Amino acid sequence: MPIKEDNKITADTFLDGIWKENPVFVMLLGMCPVLAVTNSVSNALAMGLATTFVLLCSSSLISLLRHLIPKEVRIATYIVIIATFVTITDYVIQAVSLELYNALGAFIQLIVVNCMILGRAEAYACKHHLLKTIVNSLGMGLGFTFALLCLGSVRELLGNGSLLGYAIFGDSFQPWVVMVLPPGGFIVLGTWLLLFNWLKERKINNEKNSSNTFANDKGVA
């Protein structure tokens, strides 16, 4: 069965990942690193960028090889490719900063099993040409980073009274320690999801109302 390729690259190819199909806030993929390493802004940023790098490289390679990979072994091939780029990221982060590497702990290696990346390979990269895949995975990766930053900034601000390590509140601020602990991850994620779904619902309702009035106008005319 030949796969039909839609070659046009639109703004949505990029923006889908950031807003409409945001991997964290809409698709709820890759929750493990989202909850685990977002206790500070710098961790969130590093994790987001590392994931973006792996997503971008693996998707590009899979897109290039998409006609050569027999579909019976595609998952194995994807995992090998993803694992390669994760290992590369692992070494590069060690070379850049060991402190950061220790802060991220096992979660760098665990990018391998981030379902967002395999999901993108399976749902997008193997069906679209290279350029479109690059644009889309960049959007997805940045959307993921954006979501991690949303969580990380709130958790660091409330749990530690700082942003990127700089103290924001005065000495009198009593840190809300639960925010940097695992429960804080769930609380903040839940609150963000509430906000985003509320925004979405409001938008849909607005559209419905406006189209209703539009129809009514037409009917009157």
Next chain:
Amino acid sequence: MSQDHSPQRASSLSMIITLGVVAMLSGLLVVLTWQLTLAPIQENQRIMIEKAIFQVIPEATQRRTYQIKNNSLTPYDSHKSNAGKNRKNNSALLFYAAYDDRGQLKGIAAEAAAQGYADMVRLLYGYDPQCQCIRGFSVIKMTETPGLGDKILTDQAFLANFSALDARLDKAHNTLAHRIVTVKHGSKKQAWEIDAISGATITSKAVGKAINQGAEQLLPRLYPYLSQLQTLNASATKPSHNKKGTVINHAD
């Protein structure tokens, strides 16, 4: 029946070739990255160990690396021998002697490791020969649960265990007079016991186990050389066959 499906199925050969080529490609990429990042990673590790040494022995301003091998003390040159290889070699014991500005020995730091909750907890402990006690430790690598296991670095009550953790040798200087053990939270009675953090018992135990193993191994063998290491000049000029280059100077 299988004949009907065969046109749609890729042949085994093409699957094998695809997987083989992809695996080879990824192997190549990984090896390439490993080679390129090896030097900066080792440099980072050296800086981190140096930082850790000055953290566990705060009075120190400079350090020398030594190894005890075949019952002799030699300065250790990390540029010459592969650090990874040496660490596995059990007959060579690596340690760091830390000195203050005037070249007086302030303490001995050495690495130790034990199985924690998630993976090995690798740490560096500081030994004070004057009081024969452990003065502190610093984690080199661990993957313990954030918020629980990593409390060993922040929990004040736990860190208080290491103000003077007893690590005296027995009369024959063959082993520790008392094994260093981690005890249940709130039941520390002896100077050689470590009070565990409640909620992070496994990691606390790993710290105790690592320090005990490391100290039990190193301290008896280190004992004969302590007087030799006491001041910097005496030890630096010690063995005549050592050329200048082998005495490393990593002091900041």
